Amino acid sequence: MSSTPLDAAEAPAAMSTRSPGRAAWLRLRRDRTALASGIVSAFLVVVALAAPLIGVAYGIHPQDTFQEDLDRFGLPYGVAGGVTGTHWFGLEPGQGRDLFIQMVYGMRTSLGIAFAAALMTTMVGVLLGIVAGYLGGWVDAVINWVTDVTLALPFLIFTLAVIRPIELHFYGPREAVPGSFRVIVLITVFTAFGWTTTARLVRGQVLSLREREFVEAARASGARLGRVLFRELLPNLGAPILVAFSLSIPAYITGEAALSFLGIGMLEPTPDFGRTIFRSLNYLQTDPAYVLFPGVTIFVLVLAFNLFGDALRDALDPKSLR
Amino acid sequence: MGFFLLRRVLLGALTLFAVSIVTFAMFFALPRDPATAMCPKNCDAQRLERVRAELGLNDPKPKQYLRYMSGVFVGRENCPAPCLGYSYVNNEPVSQTIGRVVPVTLSIVIPASVLWLALGIGLGMLSALRRGTVFDRLAIGFSLSGASMQLYFVGGVLLLVFVYTFKVLPYPHYTPLLDDPLAWCTALVLPWCTLAFLFSAVYARLSRAQMLETMSEDFVRTAMAKGLRQRTVVRRHVLRAAITPLVTAAGLDVGTALGGTVITETTFGFRGLGRTAIDAVRDGDLPTIMGTVLLASAFIVVANIVVDALYTTIDPRIRLR
């Protein structure tokens, strides 16, 4: 009806003809926090994706060492850990690698793992949640019990125990294990343990949706189970799933950094945020710039994604706007 | 209620069995041989074989599993039930190790969880009620920064500031509560604060969102329309409805934390359940691994049962099947 849907205040009646997605998008655009955090998140994603290009433009590669610029304790000469025109964030103590390019590539590792883990977790969780919630009965009971067992298993212990044997199994004793393999292993472990939250969430939503008229209507019209699950229920679950997905990304960034703390994150020479931060903490008193740069970066990264996820939830759920 | 509890307990026992089988199976995939732990510098294959036979490591795996599990229920020689095995790495029965480290974890987790729940939920709810005010914004800022920080980072900075630089607190060294309550307290203040800061941030966000959602429900609008004051409405209707997902999350978080907050323990140098479990994996010490994993899982299972039982008292809308 209205030809200028942008100005919602003008024609309240017009809102009812707008699709929920469009309305949400508009709310998102108007929220300044969402805009800022969205831009920052997108920027960081672009940096991560374009890491090799940045490396070429910057002129230094992650494994290039500059040990002649380190003093006899292995600490960088100069101010703020060796910040110069060539080394924008200074040098790493010990091996003397350029910190800026290490972090750009580290961002790529962290975001790659986080996105993939979030995606896989969401997919598995949604699938199991829908099936459990809709079918009910013994299927639901079994899936619930499996969820309980998964929740009861200690994630860190299993990851610690399983990581090296898996690598030894797949790669011969003289073959280097590529960083990408450990990335896959980490994503797999995250998925194996992380699907439970999404599954429970989706199951709850499905339980409340399944008695609704549109579902009954679909059933009555003879729709097959698959069609009911994926064509009727799933679209209505879009909002909570999207929010869960976007909020799990910062959780996985933190989770992967935590694994580095225990030494089961990414190994050298793959650049990795978690490992860099963990190591830098020891240098808090002797080379604080080495702590500052990665610490602030990961804080901004996680904060941006958290803010954006929150804003997304506010935008998608009209009830929370009052 | 009784029947419900019985069902949940049986299900919980089943869960624990599954956990024990998965753990046992998983750790036999490890190439680490406990016998080599006992033979560091001057060992050769023949002697290693003889050591292995001494430890009973040559029996088939299912037999070893059954022997272990029967020990848990009826005990073994020199080891009354529940016998969690004997660790050759620590040179003591596993139950003794666990008896020593569990109080440490309990001392860290229980007060910290009381703190974070009170602080987090209180903050979240207040900020939901005062939506849009300065208080709200500050609370959101606090919870966002807490949720975006790394535990070991916060812990490390706190240690540096309070213990090493300004020497306000002594280095955290665990003293049992009964030995010296004051020392127990001062040693644990930093881990409590670190955990409380990070977790309360999460719970503040969660409870704020939950409160806002509940407040927008029809029944609340009805109650307000009837003329009830906001405070009464919140107390009588909103809290109950909003709190269920928080109870679930809290139950799971506390249960998991009781199983060992590894990063906290490592950062502050405490030897609790988590640290013991991780070291056991590194040493290939299967009895200790089984013991700690079973205990940690038991905590989670019990927490879930408690949460489910609480559900019914809190929210009458939930029907027990």
Next chain:
Amino acid sequence: MRRRLMTAVALVPLVAALGACTNNKKGDDEPAVDTNRQATGAIASDPKDSMGPAPEVPGAAKGGTVTILRQSKISHLDPQRTYSFAGLNASQLFVRRLTNFKDDGKGHVTLVGDLATTPGTDVNKDCKVWQFTIKDGVKFEDGSPITAKDVAYGIARSFDLSLTGGPTYIQEWLADTPQFDTKFDFKNNKSSLPPGLSVPDDKTLKLTFNKAHCDLPFAASLPATAPVPAAKDTGTQYDQKPVASGPYKITKNEAGTQITFERNTAWDPATDAVRHQYPDSFVWQFGADPVTQTNRILADSGADQGAASWDGVDPSLISKVMGDPALKDRIIQEPTPQHYTLTINNQRVTDLKVRQALNYAIDRDGLIKTLGGSSLAAPVTTLMPPSTIGWKNYDAYPAGKTGDPAKAKELLGGTTKDLVLGFQDDATNQALSTQLKGNLEKAGFKITLKAIPADSFLDETKKKDNPWDMYIGSWGADWPSGAAILPVLYDGRAIKADGSNNGASYLNAPALNAEFDRVLAMPTDQQGAEWAKLDEKIMREYAPVVPLYVQVTTTVHGSKAGGLFIDSIFGNLAFSNAYVKQ
């Protein structure tokens, strides 16, 4: 929104204020630790040298508690099962052995009798029969006298496989085979003695070997010869609380967390030439990582004033410690005999030129910077560490401070050589191997890095058929003679399928093996110079490894701790002179 961001951003200045903006100027670097000091060792033949009391330590006072901080726990307190450095040095507190070293902490050691009146009598002057006389007045912690029977019992129980873990020199020499447990079944013969070991009377102990072992007096300094009262032997449980014969006894053992030692009133200082009993107690605390240890001791508050860090200053804090003049008398810094090499698997890398090329390519300076600098490691080009008796410096393949890639490429003949470097997957070795890869690839090698789980690393590399070409190796001799280094590491006849291939270089050169026999047969005081010559010969003719560095121990102690020094044998904290300033 602005306020939210403000709260978050407010943290940045806090961290920045911690001094990120100080300028680390390129200036004159102070000289590194002098590792080329001359080590000396002697065996005291005069019984007076073995008698106590040990000379008073200037400034020492009685009382107080010394706390030692270590990250990992001591795996065995049972003296027959102890072999880690912490275990060995801690055992000096509570058990005595047949012989012991008088150590000035600067590389000068004298072997004296501890429980024995002298460091052993070579009865027939053929090094095959050794006799010890036990001193009068040596007692266990309950006051009962220590006899030769108790020492013999200790040696006998070390034949039991369920009590493995300790050194096996004496067992193997008595049984004349590495499978010593097959020659004597301790479990079923607890009241008899293994072959070759006899106790003619309560004060005399006699060891008879089939082959000559002139190093027995040194081997007897290990706690394998600690006395154990047969009636109190609880087998595998003995680890919890061994019976003390030294100045301190174990009063509280919280496995993995803390061990407390208190004065043993039955110890008589007049019988001990080495130890003192100044502090009231010693406490070992486990679990703190090196960064925490350093920070705690620097903070110097409360009980930490009497504390010392076993693991040494963490590389990340070294510049803070060395740069603070107020800490000067709380730092202990000594080179150690711990010798690190890039060990080459000689069975796989058979071309001498390749091994020589590796020696030319190595950048020791960069490696040491990766480790944390010259306060923690000193470069070495010889096979034996400088602290070995008779050591001579030489550089068979002069590579300069940062390596000579051109020379290496020349030796390789312009081709690229593919090599696999196996490394332990802990943080330090990850960094080290990444550094080596970058270094060696500049010199014409293509290096594949293979991570090996840290806990099984030693076992895996000690397998003869291990699949790697190179790995980082380290060796700390059990006593400072070339005899405990060169033949142990490079005698090809000792190579077995797996288990005890120390050094893991798998070099097997018959001409060399004959040389080892020749030098071992010489009198001990003439061996020093010969080992040094052999050291250089091995490097020049075989280049089985690339010597990298010796570890320098830099550690700190609290303001009230005194008398601590680094022992010249193993390079770790020694406690025989420790005291607490009152």
